[in-house]
Amino acid sequence: MKMFVCIKYVPDTSEAEVKVNPDGVTVDSARFSFDINDADNYAVEESVLIKEAKEGDITVVSIGPKQSDVMIRMAMAKGCDQAVRIEDDRIATHDPLMVAKVLAGAIKGQEFDLVLTGCMASDDGHMSTGVALAEELGVSHASMVKKVELLDGKVRAHRELEGGLLEVVELELPAVLTIQTGINEPRYAPIRGIRLAQKKELKVVNLDELGVDPAVVGLDASKVVLEQLYIPEVESSAEFIEGEAEEKAEKLASILVKGGLV
């Protein structure tokens, strides 16, 4: 099994206050902690599990800054064999279609059986990159995969639909699978493993070195413009529901129903 796994270095904004920079199109990330995107972490684990079961070779592909090397080394400590990190600020990263073209540039021309990605990035959440990548590579795909079974020349993917229903599909290899969280239990990358992984190859390239024309993946090439980021007007602190106990219960019930929360 020759595999590629595409991963992204994302901020954890679950607790941090998010502020939009004066440029209006980026956020102040100085106080964020960064880590591998959650779903991508499961994709890495799945690739390593496949390698352990079937033998194979895994290449990590990531677009990101130098700081993300630690994430890549962790993936290599878990069992990935080599990595390509693309660092180039000419990429229109707000558009998943452009990102997919760059990732495809790192994979095209090489033999592979499977490309795994996370099904969604926790920062911009388009859920589009993996499926677009499959089209760029001209191979079949399945998204939101909760279980992978390898058959002879085929892969059986269990896709997670709304309401917990699984849709089982069979794809011809090679294929792209976008992996849903919960498919496995990602392992820990011990420091000694990370140190050993320093010996594995991590190639850092820009678009020119990758052989991707910057004009094809840049802001001008993208057909969408990120115009403005802003903080939505939401209750930043709790809304205290007042009244007698029963009244509070009734008010809460209608908030939950009207808000489409239940």
Added chain:
Amino acid sequence: MSTESQTFTEKYDLLGCIQCGRCTGGCPVTVRADLNVRRFVYDAYHEEKLEELARLAEIWDCTACHTCAVRCPKGLKPLEVLLGLRTMIIESGKVEPTVRDALQSVLLEGNPWEKSRAARSDWMEGLDVKIAEPGVPVENLFFVCCTIAYDPRVQSVAKNIVGLLNKAGIDYAFLDESETCCGSEVFTLGEEGLFEMLVEDNTELLNEYTAKRIVCLSPHCFTTYKTRYPDLKAEVIHYTQLLEELLREGKLVWKGDLQKKIVFHDPCYLGKQGDVYDEPRALLKSIPGVNLVEFERRRERSLCCEGGGGKMWVESESKKERLAETRIKDAKALEADIVAVACPFCVLTLEDAMKGLGYEEEMRVAEIMELLGEFVEA
């Protein structure tokens, strides 16, 4: 330190064991879990058995309280055999997600609580805190601890001491958000590689500050720096030792009094491992009005609260009474109003047990620094 160069037997001096059983006999966890540390020391001598031993669930029950080490007539540290077995699991990567996430957070953010490094000194907001600068000599360099820095329940330990230090006019400084986990729990969870890295990095960081003493707010950091960082230049003390000095020098000015019966719970990392028993008691006794009483199991024999040994991230399978509950019941029997501790983990575990037993109305768990914050002028 590494397993590559030494065999398990050599590393933990297993041949030195005379199988007297004092370790297991004193182990507080035995009442709760199926852990027989003597047996592990015996079995670990057979190298071929190690993998099998490492897979036993009870290796995660050890709280690293060090009772076994204190009691061993041969001066061995039986618990470290369990930690060595944990290392084997950690290095396979297949650990509980809670442990995985805590360790990874230490690597990426310098704390096990999955908090951003940038938020580490948020507790200082609104306080007049002196921040250390490399190369500028300072008498007392404070080390806050990840739990005190981030957990709002125990942040008061750090906040209160700042007011007190400013009032006493002593030479001190705190680290900014560059402060990084001491690795106490990293070590006891068995992540040796990460611990070695922390020792290297923290030694370099802390030695950059020309400090006479490093004052730790948590006994876990205190013991770890004191015993596992051979190249630290500064002397390492616990804050109760510094405050006891201030008390003797008359630098603590009392306001009001506390007409309460207080029982002091010796944290394992402060007492058994740090040999600090008298200073916290002296501080408590000096609060006007306090009636300090003692547990039957105290000082070297103090009962563990089960907060150490990485247990904040590993749940025991045992359904039996938590040791912290036993401890709170003992305090209740003594009719204590306050269970005083000097460790953030003890606060969390004992308070949890107190609430679980429904004693919230009549009893309180308090860090000594919380009480001093209420009764010392700042």
Added chain:
Amino acid sequence: MGNILVLAEHRQGALRDISYEMMAIAPGLAQDMGGEVTVLLIGSGMDELAKKMAAFGSKVLVVDDPLFEDFNADKYQKVLSALIDDLKPAVVMTGHTAQGVDFIPALAVEKNLPLVAEVVSLEYADGTLKATRQLYSGKVNATVAFKPADTYLVTIREGVVEPPDASADGAVEKVESPLKDDLPYRSFVEYIEAEVGDVDITQSDILVAVGRGLKEDKNLPLIEELAKAIKADIAGSRAATDAGWIPHDRQVGTSGKSVKPKLYIAMGISGAFQHVAGMKGAKTVVAINKDPEAPIFTVADYAIVDDMFKVVPKLTEKLKELKG
């Protein structure tokens, strides 16, 4: 012409809510763009579903062929691709669902068309289509403008609007399938229902969590009834799992599980740091606790300071009533 093509989504013989919801968004936008809405249904034996969609008043196109017995991303892509060539819609709109996300990005690449995914609202002004979507799990909104193109692709987030009334009588028109033969590289095998009783709280959409405030396990049926009413799973704080009220594998917190439901209702949970760390990924948090100082309120979106035993029965009753 600013026509909008809405792909109605269905599964196992029933239309999905998103199909109705898009009918609350598409007509207004079509009006602003000077065009009309056309609904597209792809499937096999679509008569009844087509009638339902026609009730929104727009024309319904039906590609009805045994080839489309089950959803297949590749086949859908082929049909849409051909229909875009034929109909030249200004906008193609699908749900941001397991179906929509499975083929729209590939279609965008194939046809070299712009895509904005998981849109919560759309606006057309001065010749420009702009979409609003959310980043950082809803903490930031983004306005994304489309550069001029023949066709814009959008996927709409579920549950952002109420479906409109459906009492009109639109036309239903069958179109021949642009796809004649089965495609070789992807095939549907089967649906597998989620196993019941085998709950993984890290995957739950709605969690009702109880803590020490539950007091004893005989109070558990109260919680179970609430959970049943809103199809939630039950979780607990360490105190609740310790007490044996809730199974250990449903413990939320640093020594338990990290959960990320859409809705987390914490009842009788004070919200210690170690618990909150395990539920910080929840989208909306409701906290019910009688202690007004309980730290859980600092992470809650909706808060009730009261005795959970007084609030929960009424809450369950009212929820059942409202949800019919």
